[in-house]
Amino acid sequence: MKLVKKILAFGLISVMVGSFIGCSRTNEDKKIGMVLSTLNNPFFVTMKNGAEKEAERLGFKLIVLDSQNDAAKERSNVEDLIELGVTALLINPTDSDAVVKSIEVANNRNIPVVTLDRQSNGGYVTSHIASDNVAGGAMAAEYILNSFEGNDTINIVELQGISGSSATRDRGAGLHSIIDNNKRFNLVSSQSADFDRQKGLQVMENIIQGNGKIDAVFAHNDEMALGAQKAIKASGLNTIVVGFDGVDDALDAIESGDIKATVAQQADLIGSLSVELAQKIYNSEEVESEIVAG
Incomplete structure (x- = not known):
């Protein structure tokens, strides 16, 4: 960590332990879902942009949905993405408690979940990427x-x-x-x-x-x-x-x-790392439960 031109900059750390070993998939299944708490905030727009650039580079289709800071909308978004056949769900929770039900929906359909920036207080999360x-x-x-x-x-x-x-x-x-x-x-x-x-x-x-x-x-x-x-x-x-x-x-x-x-923080890096993690899941690779961005 260091102070640079009145910007307090630091590396990003995360939580949880575990790994996910996926099953073999075809290129037609290379779809990742991303649910963001709101796109009315430049931080999350930057996160989305970082994820989109990485998805394009890696040859994945990234579907991004906005929860508009509404937990009910968040759950609906998760259900929609699961029906579209995403291989991984990247989610920035609206609320650490309210998101649990959404994560459990993905758990019940065996869709691995990666939380971004904010943790979930329940459900099984494959990995978490966030600031300290x-x-x-x-x-x-x-x-x-x-x-x-x-x-x-x-x-x-x-x-x-x-x-x-x-x-x-x-x-x-x-x-x-x-x-x-x-x-x-x-x-x-x-x-x-x-x-x-x-x-x-x-x-x-x-x-x-x-x-x-x-x-x-x-x-x-x-x-x-x-x-x-x-x-x-x-x-x-x-x-x-x-x-x-x-x-x-x-x-x-x-x-x-x-x-x-x-x-x-480095919102674009959080976004790109989340897609890299989704690629590892797609390739049935073991993934770290703690991802450090920066």
Whole structure:
């Protein structure tokens, strides 16, 4: 991990243990299904693009469906892909609990499942590719701490992602592993804005109305960070904002000085690695349950 031009960059790690040995298939069966929680977020669009490029290179047909942050839609998407005969299911869960039913549908049809970015709290998952979200949250907190000299209190706001998401849980855990053990931090507010830019704006506006001094904001993703910064700018506060993901809009905002930093992930690499994993499954190769992207 290293700090580069106010971008907090780190390698990606993952969880779970196991392997899948598939059966022989023909080229006509070279279909992979990808279900993303939302395509209304540049991070997941980048993930999709990385997967599509790799699928084209490897000669696979990749079918990408958008769950629109709706668990019922997610399950419907999974069922549709299974009926289309995909050889593997790549899924970025809307919610770590809600996705379990969708994964069990795939399990019942013997379709191997690879989770991306967010974990599932149940069902059998062949492999998982994701950031070390705990380390990223801690890195953000350390960066904020080092941005303030002296011993003055740092009034910090936490904008959480979707409740129930493993990314929300882990990024928050990383942040709190630092701020809860350092008396310089005062947690002004910790509220969910669902990884959404507009909600980030609205939640931050409400927090500002009730609190006169906010020194720093850590948002669990860049979309919320960008929304929060809009509210901060309108209020005239001198508040630093740190996001998470490293999407293009956030990098532009760092260049313009609107936000301070972002914990950068490699969404395109997560996408391409997931397709490489699906190819191994197709070829009946053993696969690792932990995939490190970066």
